[in-house]
Amino acid sequence: MTVFIIRRLMQSALVLFVMSLIVFFGVYAIGDPIEIFISPEADQMERERAKIALGLDKPVVEQYFAFLMAAIRGDLGRSFVFNIPSITLILQRMPATLELALSALALGVFLGLPLGMYAGYRPHSVAAKAIMAISILGFSLPTFWVGLMLIMVFAVNLGWLPSTGRGETGTFLGITSSLFTIDGLRHLAMPALNLALFKISLIIRLARAGMRENMLMDYVKFARAKGLPMRRVVFVHIFKNILIPIVTVIGLELGSTIAFAVVTESIFAWPGMGKLIIDSIQRLDRPVIVAYLCIIVFMFIIINLLVDILYSVLDPRVRLSEAKS
Amino acid sequence: MFFRILRAVALLGVVGCAGLVPADGRGAAAQDLVIGLQGSITSLDPHFQALGPNNNVAAHLFDRLVHQDEKQRLIPGLATEWKSLDELTWEFRLRRGVKFHDGSEFDAQDVIASYKRVPWVPNSPSSFTGFVRPIVESIIVDAHTLRFKTSVPVPLLPVMLSAVNIVNRKAVEAPTADFNSGKAAIGTGPFRFVEFVANDRVVLLRNDQYWGIRPSWNKVMLKLIPNNAARTAALLAGDVQMIEAVPSADLPRLRANKDLALHRITSSRVIYLAFDQARDQTPFVTDKAGALLPNNPLKDPRVRMAISKAINRQGIVERVFEGDAIAAGGLLPEGAFGASLQLRPEALDQDGARKLLAQAGYPNGFAMTIHGPSDRYPNDERVLQAIGPMLVRVGIDTKVETRPWATYASTASSPSYAYSVMLFGWGSNTGEVSDSLRALLATPNRDKGMGASNRGRYSNPRFDQILDRALGTIDDQLRVGHLLDASELAIGENGIVPLYYQVNTWATRRELSYAARQDEQSLAHFVRPLR
Helix, strand or coil, rough: HHHHHHHHHHHHHHHHHHHHHHHHHHHHHHHHCCCCCCCCCCCCHHHHHHHHHHCCCCCHHCCCHHHHHHHHHCCCCCCCCCCEEEEHHHHHHHHHHHHHHHHHHHHHHHHHHHHHHHHHHHCCCCCHHHHHHHHHHHCCCCCCHHHHHHHHHHHHHHCCEEEEECCCCEECCCCHHHHCCCCHHHHHHHHHHHHHHHHHHHHHHHHHHHHHHCCCHHHHHHHHHHHHHHHHHHHHHHHHHHHHHHHHHHHHHHHHHHCCCHHHHHHCCCCCHHHHHHHHHHHCCCCHHHHHHHHHHHHHHHEEEEEEHHHHHHHHCCCCCCCCC | HHHHHHHHHHHHHHHHHCCCCCCCCCCCCCCCCEEEEEECCCCCCCCCCCHHHHHHHHHHCCCECEEEEECCCCEECEEEEEEECCCCCEEEEEEECCEECCCHHHHHHHHHHHHCCCCCCCCHHHHHHHCCCCCEEEEEEEECCEEEECCCCCCCCCHHHCCCEECHHHHHHCHHHHHHHHCCCCCCCCEEEEEECCCCCCEEEHHHCCCCCCCCCEEEEEEEECCCCHHHHHHCCCCCCCEECCCHHHHHHHHCCEEEEEEEEEEEEEEEEEECCCCCCCCCEEECCEEEECHHHCCCHHHHHHHHHHHHHHHHHHHHHHEEECCCCCCCCCCEEECCCCCCCCCCCHHHHHHHHHHHCCCCCCCCEEEEEEECCCCCHHHHHHHHHHHHCCCCEEEEEEEEEHHHHHHHHHCCCCEEEEEEEEECCCCCHHHHHHCCCCEEECCCCCCCCCCCCCCCCCHHHHHHHHHHHHHCCHHHHHEEEEEEHHHHHHCCEEEEEEEEEEEEEEEEEEECCCCCCCCCCEEEEEC
């Protein structure tokens, strides 16, 4: 297992290097960032000054080399427009995104799994059909539309929840998060639900399919024949079996939620990282784009690693030392 | 039995959410004001980046020597009066008894320190250096009298200094980070710093010792809500009491809402078409078969005039903007310094346009592609899509291509100049016309700082000469005459074709008033409760 993890991490270093190369030159090819963030009034002298101040006057290969040297020392450069180290900038926004992503995921699991299992257990009941119909909506309605509808209903018409932003933060066990205050939770409720909707639907479908498939398996019949109560069969034996595909999907979904919750973040003005990357791309703020993608790629690598490890826990037949990664 | 448990677990989530519903969701204390802003604030350092949203926040914390009122006319700020002693000297008398938020007294030393800091700020992506560059020597006559020497006559010095915020002399070498943390964000402005959460909000408290009119609000929160629909929703939900940059699509709905009031003013931002007039063959103008034309028709003033005549400006204003724009004929709306009354919006005249094209040697027209941004100005893409068919009607087969600002702006400008006909906007920060003429129409010249945004490279030596004379004339009466001559010459030749002025719109709760500002700023100290 240790060998497996070490091999994985070495591969990830290579992936990071190639990615930084592509992104760096890709962003360079888009255009001259000075034109984007300089004041329109600036004259030619001021434009040249800004170029030199930000090191953009040098040939691109030289710029990349300087970036690489600094990156090896752990410095991914300063944001052009914020003049803050890109890593700091991204980490500042990470708690907001993490709490949003984790709440959405928790909603997905705690609502999706029981609903899906129920729909799979009683596929012909009215409730099951209703659940499946709702899950289709959850799949197909665009996030921005649902977000706006949530705002219209719960914030504008009913006035129950605040329409925008992140609420107060509280500190618990050394972690500062808006999960620990009532105001914070009220702000979190709608964006989390909005983000979770797709996940809930996805997990409902996976759980239902798994449930239906497993119900017909021999081991279920055997367990029943042995006299185990249905409750135990479903919650212990079937549950373990349907969890394997769900864990994979949750892992991937967690990654993409953290990295690309852009739509929800902008509709609810949530000060997270997804918003940052879009703004940075629009401003051609290259240090932030590169640093962000490095962090995200690294995160995906770690999540995939954890998923693989979790597999071996859930399914004893999986051996990590054999797994080709 | 167990499926009941499943159902119970599923229900639990729903019930849990209901627990979050508050007893009273709306309304804040009467002394508080929350404003929803569109732009993204990159720093609280007032000298870091010359950028609208940053200037907007800085205006709450800091003062300038000279302020601009809602119509961008100059009014006293930290200087009570100013005059030019001779061609090369400006004298400013400073306000007495002004205190910084930390209690220290404001005087001439702070001004000198601030202007010294401007070019120093490290890694500035867009600095204010241009505004203080003309000053070659600063003389402190006494603690409240300052003289600035320039190497050439600079009539606009007071206007330029109205862009530069005055910080405390102690902050002369404070890094940008100290302003963001609040440590150095100590000004003389109407509000003092409480909190800055990047990408989210700025919280301010009233400065009770402010020298100007006392703000009505004890606590002000500037909330960043860049998404248009979300900003409107936040106002409707009562989470903010005021929003800026109301999207024109939401106007009919907001107008109908009796709990809200709209505050509007014609902006000093003009949207215009620029034409490649430098190259003999321009990349996006072809004959109707698609072959590049041997010479560039856009160089011919008659062709540019024909294009101007073919555009139905009033139609764009009414259909695309729901009336929330003003057809433009000049660079600045009526009433601004140097805005010519001669320059009326060109009326739609398709026959006239066809005639002009025939005179210029294109009786059957030609084909071209026009370019513009898709995410920069309100409705930019829709405006271009409206212009395309208008030009087709007079015989110019027009295709429209829009790009994200990030790629468009950098390819349209020096050195690539990738396009033939371009849509751009120009907001005047000075509120007078010389700034626009100098940037958009003067022949590009790096050493003199001329024509930095002249992407079509219109060039007329006579225009340059008149403008030069205007820029060196201290006397306002004489200068305005030169400026009118210059604008009428360049716009008369359609060096650029102005389309419309934007309208700046704010929406507030009905019980608030706001003096809508030409410069797009949302200033909490000018928001007043109606009594």
